[in-house]
Amino acid sequence: MTYSPTIAYITIARKEVTRILRIWTQTLLPPIITQSLYFVIFGAFLGSRIGEVGGQSYAGFIVPGLILMAVVTSAFSNVASSFFGAKFQRSIEEILVAPVSPSTLLAGFCTGGIFRSLVVGVIVFIVSLFFVPSTITHLWAVIYFSIVTAIFFSMLGFLNGMFARKFDDVGIVPTFVLTPLTYLGGVFYDIANLPGVWHTIARFNPLAYAIDGFRYGFTGHASTPILGSAITMFLLTSVLGIALIALLRKRTGLQT
């Protein structure tokens, strides 16, 4: 029988999506509650005192950033925990002994992260409409930046799961890397307003480009050239994908 990588991919992806839906109270509900609290506190309670940012209400300004923050967190944590969990209970060996190629393995696990993050993103957007009326001005930017961000952070989660040796290692990266990247990436402010050195640092933060581009899709205003942000995110995602496939080919973190 001719080997079909498509069937292998569908098998891994289906298993991931089924797991997400089965434990939806752990995978879909928490980010929705967290982001709703942000809408209430920063949007309704504090937003009115802050005034306008970039020509619109503060609540309206932070909505895209909060949606993408949920996308980032869900994509990363889903793949990191699922892949490390499979490593930990050794069920990953079921895939490793089979003729599954590195790209199929990566695509299968990341599909789970992309699915979860996009579902969370859509729900958070719907919830945001109860607090702040939003309009989408450039749909392509909303779709492109949400998908490319979901792919990038799913792969970053995979990288984390690949090198993690214990559960603590899966928790450390979100705390010490992901959270600073998110908060310094312009969720709550326009990075164009950052003073000298902080503005330079923000230019090295991939999330700053993703949030800026995603926000452009809603507000029509971007702090950095939109094409530049789109290309930057595409290149970063491609480089990370190629690097992960090279690491998987060597079975880094998966072989003794």
Next chain:
Amino acid sequence: MNAITLTHVEKTYSTGTQALKNVSFEVKAGSMTGLLGANGAGKTTLIGILTGLVRKTGGQILVAGINLDDQPELARSYIGVVPQEFNFSIFEKVEDILIDQAGYYGVPRKTARERADNLLHELGLWDKRTATARTLSGGMKRRLMIARALIHEPKILLLDEPSAGVDVELRRGMWEFIRKIHAQGTTILLTTHYLEEAEELCEQIVMMRQGEVVRNAPIQELLNELSAQSFVLTTDQLLTEGGIYNLKQKNATTWEASLKQGTSVTSMIQDFASHGVTIRDIRPKANRLEEVFIEAAM
């Protein structure tokens, strides 16, 4: 045609432990080969290398003529493996474990379901098909791993201690099933601690000691090499130590006798009877392969 060819295979772990030293042997297509060795001999490391879970540090491996380094995915598609330790998700349903495993090998879902149903029936797991794996007994989990290894109908089956921890009845049933798979043309490489199992099932024996192959021969050749076989006798009479049977007293009524190759047990019993000694019970001290194993690999 060889199913597996290992040439100068080496493995040194990052800790510096040299698990395999210049291991070379062949497994003929359609054969049943036993890989024997004490704990730490390198058997599981070798199985790990063949299945891609352990990285070799030297040598070459061909699986069905395909170089494992050049086309690892194609080479792995020929292999099914039953690992020593349980490595499935305990939260998944039994039938899902089988169908998903088939999917990883590119088997369409409809075909996978049909094969899973057959294997679940054959291995006595049909009633547990919708149960989660954690609810299975140890023997059932081991049978599930055998079913999982066969779901893609591999040409080569690697069994790493398949009957470890299962009761005698189940082990016998498992042997029958392995014989059936082998009769259908599947090449089998079996590692085991049970020498009785190897003697019962295998045609070729590879013995390993501290990462090296110390014997590789057809089982009959190994057994023929035995110059003598030891028996334990029970008699109420007092015997004299030594003699042609090299008798050694173990306790008041138990003696150990050594029977030279070519002498039958019946003639020994008759010989004792002719001297007025009645043997109440007689049994082999160890199975025959065990005696060869102790000599070669311990």
